[in-house]
Amino acid sequence: MFSEKTPRASSVERSGPPSLGEPNLKADLEVADDAGLQRHLRARHLQFIAIGGTVGTGLFLGTSSALSEAGPVGALIAFIFIGTVVYSVMTSLGEMATYIPVAGSFTAYATRFAHPSFGFAMGWTYWFSWSVTYALELVAAGLIIQYWDSGLNVGIFIAVFWVVFTALNFLPVRWFGEIEMWFSMIKVVTIVGWLIFAVCINAGVGDEGYLGFKYWESPGPFVEHIVPGSVGKFVGFWATLVIAGFSFQGAELVGIGAGEAHDPRRSVPRAIRNTFWGIFVLFVATVFFIGTLVPSNDPALLNESKNANASPLVIAAKRAGVDILPDIINAVLLTAVLSAANSNVYSGSRVLIALAEGGVAPKFLTKTNSHGTPYYAVGITASIGLLAFLNLSADGGKVFDWLLNIIAVAGFVTWSGICVCHLRFMAALRAQGIDRSTLPYTAPLQPYLAWYGLFFTFLILLTNGFTVFIDWDTSSFFASYVSLVLFVVLFVGHKLITKSHHVRLVDVDLVKGRIEL
Structure with a gap:
């Protein structure tokens, strides 16, 4: 599935331009080629950095909406389906x-393999999404602490x-x-x-006794969302994607x-394999058990708070009569x-380093x-986190919400871009x-998996706000598509100003940043 091969020096003849040259066979594995970064991250570090950025409010809080809108089976299918899309992206x-292995990876690949304007738009969209997310997480941390004392500032x-x-x-x-x-x-x-x-609660340890698949039968495996009937059930499933x-x-x-991985030819495939399967199993198992412990019509699922009260993990504990668990879950949520x-x-x-290396951000950022x-x-990325203080002003919350809307579907833009980059890389x-x-590592089932990931990520991008067409809401419409609009504006603006063109396949740089053993 994830095949790792014995690294070797390249002896392949190329028909590409002579200017590319051959890579240095004695490249230093301790010092990265990218702007002085050092290769001290092991596979476990890469894996847990990804887990740290993935397992958060989406799993602990977002699953409430998934269960209430799609039902236990609908939510489970949605998470499994998105898992297959993520698999295609991760292997690519x-x-x-x-x-x-360069810093910023796919943001650099977009410029080198496809089009400079594509890399510019993808990189800046991705950077802005994570820097604004930093502000979001800081606000969320404060709200979570208010669970214990609502009077805290x-x-x-x-x-x-x-x-x-x-x-x-x-x-x-390394620290x-x-x-x-x-x-x-x-x-x-x-x-x-x-x-x-x-597992223990489902088996009958809690106040409600043995549950089994009780809530799959009533109120049912799927939920009718916005419209009635089978169409409504599909709407709930698609909205949950x-x-x-x-x-x-x-x-x-x-x-x-x-770009900072030690021995990337071994550590990167291992980290990707462990990260995907670790996250996939944890997410699917959690969604499965949430659906067996909490009915999709439980009023607590509609709680709009940002602390443990809104988590279905806590709701399940309260229904079972375990009063201490909510405090533990809230601490872990923090x-x-x-x-x-x-x-x-x-x-x-x-990502900023990759943009600077690509010439679309100030060069001093690579220092x-x-x-x-x-x-x-x-420093510059962290400074965007100060936008969190907007949430404290009277009208700042509205501005902050709009900033958050920009990042809502930015991940799908990135995933689509990764698939495009891989298709261009293979070509x-x-x-x-x-x-x-x-x-050193070849992704399985290619190019079919890359096309699969590209098709569905792009389809979800185009349809993620489809519910506003059923029950029109102008604000929700712009909130659903502002990320896509931002990407298009950045792409078109950069292309008009720089007059850039797509990169010919024979001119794609497959050497810079490459490490040979």
Whole structure:
């Protein structure tokens, strides 16, 4: 499935331009080629950075909406389906990131393999989405703490957490990787513990006795959403795809860290494999048990709070009569949000480096200190997190909500772009006479998986706001499509200003950043 091959020096003849040259066979594996970054991230670090950016409010809180809108079976199918899409994206990314492990990975690939304007639009959209998400997580952390004392000022916690997690990102990358690993471990252990708890409750330990698949029978496996009948059930399922997609977003962060990976030919495929299957199993198992413990018509699922009260994991515990668990879940939810915030700054700063290396951001952003930390990129990315204070003003909440709408479907834009990059990468290999079998890692079922991922991510992008056409809401319409509009504006604007053209397959740079053993 994920085949790793013995690395070897390239002996393939190419038909590409002579200017590309042959890579240095003695490249230093400890120092990255990208702007002075150092290759100190191990496979476990890459894996947990991705888990840290993925497992957060989407799983702990977003599953409430998924269950209430699609029902237990509808939500389960939606998460499994999105999981297959993520698999196609992750394997596509793995082949490129193992062969050319550079900082920012897919944002750099978009410029090199497809079109400079495509890379510009994809990179800046992705950077803005993660930097604004940093602000979101800081606000969420404050709201979660208010669960214990509603009189506390959220602004204090925004300030404290901003200083702490910005400072963590200035540490040497190996320290950052270790800290993020332990943060993420807390979430993984908690979810596994909750799954064991769920099995016990379902078997009859709780106040409600044996449950089995009781709630799959009544109120039923699917929910009619907006419109009645079978059409309404499909509407609920399709609306939940966006929720599931938002929950899975962040898995691609494995590729962002490839430019700092130690021995990327081994660590990147291993990290991608473990990250995907780890996240997929945790997500699907959690959604499955939520659907067996909580009925889809439970009024608590419609709770709009941002703390543990809105989590179906907590709702399940309360229905079972376990009063202590909500406090534990809220504490873990806090660590989940803070871990995600930590990953947000890291990923955003590395995307800025890729943009600077590609000539579409100031070159000074590539500067690093003696530990390989890109301090300018980290500082600028972290500064966007100060937008969190907008949430404290009278009208700032509206501005903040619009900023968040920009990132709502930005992940699907990124996933579509990764699939496009991989299709171009494979075509460039053919055009330059490079056999894919010589690559250190080859993605399975290609190019079919890449086309599969591209088709469905693009389809979801176009239809993610389809419910507004059933029950029209102008504000919701713009909220659903502002990310796509932003991408198009950036692409067209860059192309008109720079007069750039697509990259010919024989001119695709398959050497820069490549490491040979």
